[in-house]
Amino acid sequence: MPGISKAAVMVAVNKPLEFIEYPLPTPEKGAMVVKVLCCTICGSDLHTWLGRRHGPTPAILGHEIVGEIVEMGDGVTHDSGDRPLSLGDRVTWTIMDNCGKCYYCREKGLMMKCLHLKKYGHDNCEKPPHLEGGFAEHCYINPGTCVIKIPDNVTNEEAAPANCALATVSAGWDTLDVRPFENVLIQGAGALGVYASALASHRGCHKVIVTDIAEHRLAFVKEFGATDVINTKGMQETEIVQAVQSLTGGFGVDVAMEVAGVPALIPVGLKSLRKGGRMVLHGTSFAGANFTYDASDIIWRWLQIRGVHNYDAKHLQMGVDFLSQAKHKFPFHKLATHRYPLSQINEAMKVAESGVGIRVAVLP
Ligand SMILES: [Zn+2]
Ligand SMILES: [Zn+2]
16 A cells, blocks of 8 residues: 555564554655665664663664665755665665764764764654664665665675674774784674674785684684684683684784673683784673773783774775675675565564574565
């Protein structure tokens, strides 16, 4: 029926998503409406749904979205890279919509920490335009959101995780300024670890060492540039550090990244660094993620620790370019391991929660 769009709405924590129809909004100046072509389920969708972190209800979850433009508001002519946009184009966009005017946007270069930040797939959907999440037939893209046209050689399923998992680890390696010939350690071989491994390999890193406790994930990440994998199940901290050191001439890695969401891995990562090494934290982004560490080691060995939450628009562009340029090197199409139509979203969420796959794709 024209003018109506169906959405799977989270009405309460841990309850099945319910289908609700909303009127299709008319885009205001600078906004657009897209038909959702694919939305992949991110770990943070599950955290919200299961109540591990607070999210407003009712809400339309889903933020790893690819859409086809069906309506453009006045003034929409080009994407954030100045490529012309028309109806029917496939686009992705930043997970957040920032104001561009506040202290963090204008003075500190931290658009992801905008004082008036809105995040797709995270907000209450009671008020118009309602459709600001990916588990729906349509999504409303607010004015000011950085929109990026998807290159023809990148499929919907390949592009969907770009605006969360891929852009985040792009920001991580960019923040650490990872260089060719460096040795890297990636703790966790889920979607973020897989993309981080491929990016490190693409950047010309020498050793790309990935740790995890699941053999199927370690086997998978080898297809994405990992030179060495270590199954750390049952290993002591000192054994892991020694294993990493033995792969790097006894020195330790130049850079480390935590993407498993396990606070106890942070000390292991820090101890695995060479002197002057740097570490970025992505995974432990929940309250209470405490760890204990001897600060003298950070001082004496000149270590750096950076926290990176979300990303800048340039990192999404880097991610999309990477998918297009490196698709002959890495089987990005394999990341979406399961597919469900929107009508079976509740089954899709359960499969995503079970951890059997890497990414579960929700299709129209
Ligand atoms: Zn996400
Ligand atoms: Zn702002």
